[in-house]
Amino acid sequence: MRGSAVSASAPDVASEVGTSKAAARIRAAAIEVFAAKGYGATTTREIAASLDLSPGAVYPHYKTKESLLFAISLEGHDSALSAITKADQPTALPVDRLTSTVAAYVEWHARNHSLARVVQHELRSLSPEHFQAIAAIRRSTSKVFTRIIESGDACGDFRTIDTEAATLAITSLGVDVSRWFPSNTHSDPAILAQRYVELSLRMVGAQGV
Helix, strand or coil, rough: CCCCCCEEECCCCHHHCCCCHHHHHHHHHHHHHHHHCCCCCCCCHHHHHHHHCCCHHCCCCCCCCCHHHHHHHHHHHHHHHHHHHHHHCCCCHHHHHHHHHHHHHHHHHHCCCHHHHHHHHHHHHHCCCHHHHHHHHHHHHHHHHHHHHHHHHHHHHCCCCCHHHHHHHHHHHHHHHHHHHHHHCCHHHHHHHHHHHHHHHHCCCCCCC
């Protein structure tokens, strides 16, 4: 699978997110403010002010602050899923597939750390309906890793103790990058990604690692 991997039953990303330049500017500003202050402590007035716009400038594009958060969450989760599906090579060896997808996932969270911090840590602020839409994309993301791990176990390249736990651990490691990156110790996304690849391969009991 290549490109956006959102299922047909999921919301259409372009229509929900908005394709205009003005909407993109609003999302970009909101990401920075949400990441710095948190969703709950941020007002749409502050977001508009950061762009030197009037308080009502957000509403033609996003009716509520929650709908703006949903647009950001949808775009971010779809982007992260696309990154790992593009990195995956289904005909390659499981160890190579896990290496490329974990690296892509970690690098995405490092390079987009402000966006990732918002979409990964503000889920509780979404409406139930919007939360379910995002949860479906998150499940699709987890399935990419699960299927690779299962493939490795089936051919004997991996010796995973618990497939679901390994998937959760791998995705949790990637998600947590957005909470602290960059730091004094780690500031290069590619180098960090390789460290996390090594950890992930050990978690699944990759042979020869």
